Amino acid sequence: MSSPRYSKFFDCNTFLIDEKVGLFKFSNAYQVFSDTGEAMGLIQQRVSTFHKILRVLGDIKKMMPFTLEILDNQGVVQTTIHRGWTFFMSSITITDALGVKLGSIQQKFKLFKPRFIITDEYGQVVAEINGDWKAWDFTITDPKGQVIGTISKKWNGAMRELFTSADKYVVSINESVVEDRRKMAIVSTAITIDMVLKER
Numbered sequence: 001m002s003s004p005r006y007s008k009f010f011d012c013n014t015f016l017i018d019e020k021v022g023l024f025k026f027s028n029a030y031q032v033f034s035d036t037g038e039a040m041g042l043i044q045q046r047v048s049t050f051h052k053i054l055r056v057l058g059d060i061k062k063m064m065p066f067t068l069e070i071l072d073n074q075g076v077v078q079t080t081i082h083r084g085w086t087f088f089m090s091s092i093t094i095t096d097a098l099g100v101k102l103g104s105i106q107q108k109f110k111l112f113k114p115r116f117i118i119t120d121e122y123g124q125v126v127a128e129i130n131g132d133w134k135a136w137d138f139t140i141t142d143p144k145g146q147v148i149g150t151i152s153k154k155w156n157g158a159m160r161e162l163f164t165s166a167d168k169y170v171v172s173i174n175e176s177v178v179e180d181r182r183k184m185a186i187v188s189t190a191i192t193i194d195m196v197l198k199e200r
Contacts, residue, residue, distance in 0.1 A: 019167035
């Protein structure tokens with residue numbers, strides 16, 4: 001089976017992420033908007049009934065597997081992020097719509113300074129995300145250390161009034177970033193970072 005082409009969902013360079021608050025918070029969900037406020041899709045966490053039961057047992061949640069799906073407006077999966085059982089630092093796999101591996105995320109922590117190393121399907125580093133979780137201020141850099149994007153609670157665009165609370169954030173990717181499957185891996189990691197950090 002051949003791998004699908006680069007997904008148009010990732011053509012955008014600015015993604016506004018808005019958490020959906022549910023009455024019973026067994027799973028996380030976020031809506032994704034463009035910088036003009038146009039709805040682009042959804043980030044949804046898939047949780048089995050068995051895992052819902054385990055999630056009420058406190059600290060075990062930090063070790064449990066999780067699956068995050070990025071869907072377009074038609075509900076079609078664009079990419080999936082999956083972590084298996086973990087007992088220390090997470091190793092997370094990113095796959096495309098056909099389940100073909102796009103890359104991996106190596107997660108490291110130092111106090112409130114999370115670090116994510118993003119590799120492609122061949123294990124080559126394509127980007128790194130570093131920042132301050134408490135201040136919610138991250139930079140995305142390429143393998144040469146050049147800044148290629150940011151993740152922040154700050155937004156000065158037309159939708160500013162709707163994106164200033166603690167459960168919303170903005171992912172901005174430089175236009176210089178090539179629109180290929182490496183960009184899909186980078187954006188997938190960046191726009192799901194809140195969920196990944198919460199599961200940790």
